[in-house]
Amino acid sequence: xxxxxxxxxxxxxxxxxxxxxxxxxxxxxxxxxxxxxxxxxxxxxxxxxxxxxxxxxxxxxxxxxxxxxxxxxxxxxxxxxxxxxxxxxxxxxxxxxxxxxxxxxxxxxxxxxxxxxxxxxxxxxxxxxxxxxxxxxxxxxxxxxxxxxxxxxxxxxxxxxxxxxxxxxxxxxxxxxxxxxxxxxxxxxxxxxxxxxxxxxxxxxxxxxxxxxxxxxxxxxxxxxxxxxxxxxxxxxxxxxxxxxxxxxxxxxxxxxxxxxxxxxxxxxxxxxxxxxxxxxxxxxxxxxxxxxxxxxxxxxxxxxxxxxxxxxxxxxxxxxxxxxxxxxxxxxxxxxxxxxxxxxxxxxxxxxxxxxxxxxxxx
Amino acid sequence: xxxxxxxxxxxxxxxxxxxxxxxxxxxxxxxxxxxxxxxxxxxxxxxxxxxxxxxxxxxxxxxxxxxxxxxxxxxxxxxxxxxxxxxxxxxxxxxxxxxxxxxxxxxxxxxxxxxxxxxxxxxxxxxxxxxxxxxxxxxxxxxxxxxxxxxxxxxxxxxxxxxxxxxxxxxxxxxxxxxxxxxxxxxxxxxxxxxxxxxxxxxxxxxxxxxxxxxxxxxxxxxxxxxxxxxxxxxxxxxxxxxxxxxxxxxxxxxxxxxxxxxxxxxxxxxxxxxx
Numbered sequence: 080x081x082x083x084x085x086x087x088x089x090x091x092x093x094x095x096x097x098x099x100x101x102x103x104x105x106x107x108x109x110x111x112x113x114x115x116x117x118x119x120x121x122x123x124x125x126x127x128x129x130x131x132x133x134x135x136x137x138x139x140x141x142x143x144x145x146x147x148x149x150x151x152x153x154x155x156x157x158x159x160x161x162x163x164x165x166x167x168x169x170x171x172x173x174x175x176x177x178x179x180x181x182x183x184x185x186x187x188x189x190x191x192x193x194x195x196x197x198x199x200x201x202x203x204x205x206x207x208x209x210x211x212x213x214x215x216x217x218x219x220x221x222x223x224x225x226x227x228x229x230x231x232x233x234x235x236x237x238x239x240x241x242x243x244x245x246x247x248x249x250x251x252x253x254x255x256x257x258x259x260x261x262x263x264x265x266x267x268x269x270x271x272x273x274x275x276x277x278x279x280x281x282x283x284x285x286x287x288x289x290x291x292x293x294x295x296x297x298x299x300x301x302x303x304x305x306x307x308x309x310x311x312x313x314x315x316x317x318x319x320x321x322x323x324x325x326x327x328x329x330x331x332x333x334x335x336x337x338x339x340x341x342x343x344x345x346x347x348x349x350x351x352x353x354x355x356x357x358x359x360x361x362x363x364x365x366x367x368x369x370x371x372x373x374x375x376x377x378x379x380x381x382x383x384x385x386x387x388x389x390x391x392x393x394x395x396x397x398x399x400x401x402x403x404x405x406x407x408x409x410x411x412x413x414x415x416x417x418x419x420x421x422x423x424x425x426x427x428x429x430x431x432x433x434x435x436x437x438x439x440x441x442x443x
Numbered sequence: 444x445x446x447x448x449x450x451x452x453x454x455x456x457x458x459x460x461x462x463x464x465x466x467x468x469x470x471x472x473x474x475x476x477x478x479x480x481x482x483x484x485x486x487x488x489x490x491x492x493x494x495x496x497x498x499x500x501x502x503x504x505x506x507x508x509x510x511x512x513x514x515x516x517x518x519x520x521x522x523x524x525x526x527x528x529x530x531x532x533x534x535x536x537x538x539x540x541x542x543x544x545x546x547x548x549x550x551x552x553x554x555x556x557x558x559x560x561x562x563x564x565x566x567x568x569x570x571x572x573x574x575x576x577x578x579x580x581x582x583x584x585x586x587x588x589x590x591x592x593x594x595x596x597x598x599x600x601x602x603x604x605x606x607x608x609x610x611x612x613x614x615x616x617x618x619x620x621x622x623x624x625x626x627x628x629x630x631x632x633x634x635x636x637x638x639x640x641x642x643x644x645x646x647x648x649x650x651x652x653x654x655x656x657x658x659x660x661x662x663x664x665x666x667x668x669x670x671x672x673x674x675x676x677x678x679x680x681x682x683x684x685x686x687x688x689x690x691x692x693x694x695x696x697x698x699x700x701x702x703x704x705x706x707x708x709x710x711x712x713x714x715x716x717x718x719x
Contacts, residue, residue: 106577107538110554197532323551330543332533337526339495341599342519342547387533390554 108388116391120398127402128175131409132167135416173304176311177366178408178422179401181299182373184314184363186400189374190381190393191321191356194328195349196258203360203374206265210272211242212364213295217279220290231294231301232365239361242268247353256349258335297370297423299408310366317359318397324348325389332387370423372430373400383437446471446506446603446635447492453500454491461487462498462659471602472633474626476646476667479656480680485639488656489605492637494518505603519547522603523596527611529588531581537591538576541567544598559598566597570624586617593624604628606638610645618642622649647671647694655679671695 106112188203196205203209215238216231224230246268250261280291327348330338335345360374377400378392385391407425414420445468452465462484469475477485490496492503494510503510505521513521523544544566545559555563567573570590575583580591589609596604606625610618626649628634640646646653646667653670655663657679663670673686676697689696 107536107542107555107560194533199532326546326549326551329535329539330546333529333531333535333540333543336495337529337543339515340493340519340522340524341543342516344515382533386539387535388539 108386108391113391113394116385117394117398120395120402124179124398124402124405127405128179131175131405132171134409134413135166135171169304173307174299174302174408175405176307177302178299178405180307180310180314181363181367181370182377182404183397183401184317184359185370185374185404186377186396187318187321187393188356188360188363189400190378190389190396191328191352192374193378194332194389195352195356196262197332197334198262199379200375201262202371203356203363204269204369204371206246206261206357207242207268207272208239208357208360209364209369210269210276211245212236212239212361213369214238214272214275214279215241216294216365216368217276217283217291220287220294221279221283228303232306235365236361239357239365242272243354243357243361255346256353258349261353293421294368295423296421297368297426298421299367299370299404299411300419301366301368306366310362313362314359317355317362318393320355321352322390322393324352325393328352328389329387332389368421368423370404370426372423372426372434373404376430376434377403379434380437444471445469445504447637448504448507449492449501450504451501452488452491452498452503454487454496454498460659462491463500465501465659465661467654467661467664469635469637471635472629474629474636474649474651475638476650476653477637477639477656478641478643478646478653479662482658483656483679484659485656486607487659489524489607489637489639493522493524493605516547519599521601522605523599523601524605524607525589525592525596525609527608528585529580529592534579534581536576537572537578537580537583537594538563538567540580540591541572541576541594541598544595547599562600563594563598566594569597569628570594585612586614589613589617589621593621597628601634603635603637606636606640608639608641610640610642618645625649643671643676643697644689647696648689648692667694671697 185203189201192201192203192205193199198205212235216235218224218238219231219234224234246261246264247256249264249268250256252260276295280288283291327338327343330341330343331345331348335349338345338348363370378396381392381396381399385395404422404426407429408422411420411422411425414425447469449468450466452462453460454462465484465488467475477488479485487496491498492510494513494515497511505513505518510518541563542555542559545555545563549555549559564573567576570593572587572590572594575587575591580588583591589612593609604625610621613621622645625636625638629636638646638650650667652665653663653667654661655670655675662679663675671686672695673684676684676686683700683702685698685700686695687698688694
């Protein structure tokens with residue numbers, strides 16, 4: 080039953096975007112098309128969340144959820160056992176919202192990095208943010224700071240911020256950001272942090288090792304319900320800033336010189352976009368660990384389906400990234416229940432083959 | 444009416460001057476050709492006019508306004524650039540690329556309206572690219588892609604158009620078609636055009652005036668008849684050419700003289716060179 084649910088969602092995903100936007104992929108983007116696609120993908124996100132709420136080790140009937148949904152609609156009292164209420168609203172819902180936020184952030188940051196660096200291989204981690212963040216998290220876990228509230232995410236976020244400062248410091252010359260230098264700086268910083276991570280892993284105890292491995296593979300079980308509004312606000316501000324520059328991003332993808340000739344203040348736009356994308360990546364990584372593949376493949380999938388215009392690509396990637404990570408996290412929760420898998424395992428396991436399939440069929 | 448005025452421009456990337464003491468004026472609707480050997484500063488000159496490079500010496504005035512006082516948006520509404528070629532990593536369609544030309548006329552969040560789509564349609568029709576509008580830009584031939592870039596420049600509705608060796612990658616049919624189109628726009632819309640080119644004959648046939656650059660300085664400027672003479676070309680390019688008259692246009696025509704003529708034909712001077 081559960082498997083059918085998940086499967087049907089996956090099928091729904093693909094077919095719905097294709098059919099509603101059929102024959103539009105080669106048309107110019109208009110506001111009405113952006114709204115249409117966003118509403119559609121928003122609906123997908125809503126349905127995915129609903130199904131995900133029903134799925135888990137303890138069975139909660141579809142009837143209960145429907146009851147809540149309709150009583151909410153008609154304003155009547157909810158009559159549910161406390162147990163079910165707690166599981167649905169204090170355990171599953173926060174986690175779904177959380178997965179959605181992280182997925183949206185990674186996908187949006189992936190779009191921005193691929194565009195700014197004009198590199199289809201770019202992802203949110205390409206500038207080393209994941210490495211710095213991981214070092215912070217591992218130090219927190221080893222030192223025991225992870226036990227206090229905000230310990231692990233706090234140190235992890237600090238690590239990410241330090242990396243951002245470091246990488247931009249290296250790449251900045253004559254007050255200009257050179258994309259290639261930035262890319263190289265990111266690669267080098269990442270390599271350095273990998274060594275630090277390996278060192279820390281090799282000297283840490285067995286009990287810590289399990290937490291570290293989970294963190295490194297991405298783990299959404301760390302969420303605390305009260306943190307969600309803050310994370311949501313942070314992401315919302317980030318998404319808005321990025322969307323303001325969506326058209327400029329189109330022009331920068333052509334080439335930085337073309338963008339200048341078409342009226343874009345390229346240096347300023349690049350700085351704002353790099354910084355915002357880096358910050359939302361840092362926020363996502365510090366609360367969820369390194370979840371791979373979302374930030375790389377979601378932008379490509381959306382580009383193949385909907386075209387390259389960032390005014391459509393950004394909102395669609397954001398919404399689809401959210402849905403994708405919610406599905407992946409649901410699978411991570413139930414695949415080996417009651418044990419949980421790191422969600423990064425799922426995203427890579429289904430992401431990579433699907434991506435290869437798309438690549439063979441259409442080419443990036 | 445003077446639309447572009449350069450007074451004593453000097454520009455350097457680091458140590459050495461790439462441009463020095465460059466001064467000229469252009470009237471609205473003029474068609475200017477910039478010629479000169481590799482590394483003589485042609486493209487750099489174009490980029491200083493477009494505000495991408497800021498000259499360390501001298502001043503550029505566009506419409507009487509110093510270039511420094513114009514924002515990128517101000518410049519983009521006045522000047523459009525057609526580059527040599529464009530390579531795209533992500534697949535935009537032809538229509539999307541031409542629509543980008545409207546960017547200087549739109550606010551950050553405003554989508555293109557009916558008027559913009561109409562302008563873009565006209566630009567595509569004027570450049571024979573309308574039938575390609577749904578195609579990916581990377582799926583086009585070099586000549587088609589170049590036409591799309593002109594369409595984008597037209598959609599910008601500029602008063603000045605800068606061409607940076609626009610026909611370098613085109614075959615002869617497309618070269619002529621390209622310059623014919625630009626000339627038509629130049630006449631009908633009194634578009635001011637500056638073209639950087641290696642093809643002296645095309646410059647001679649189409650331009651009202653020629654600027655000949657040598658090592659970052661203006662060696663000669665004036666009508667094609669005055670600038671394109673054997674002495675100037677031989678001296679600036681350091682090679683032997685024959686300049687006569689194009690029988691159709693009456694403009695100067697340059698013939699390159701090889702030092703290894705294959706048949707030892709009628710060119711007495713070069714014929715003396717040893718044959719392979």
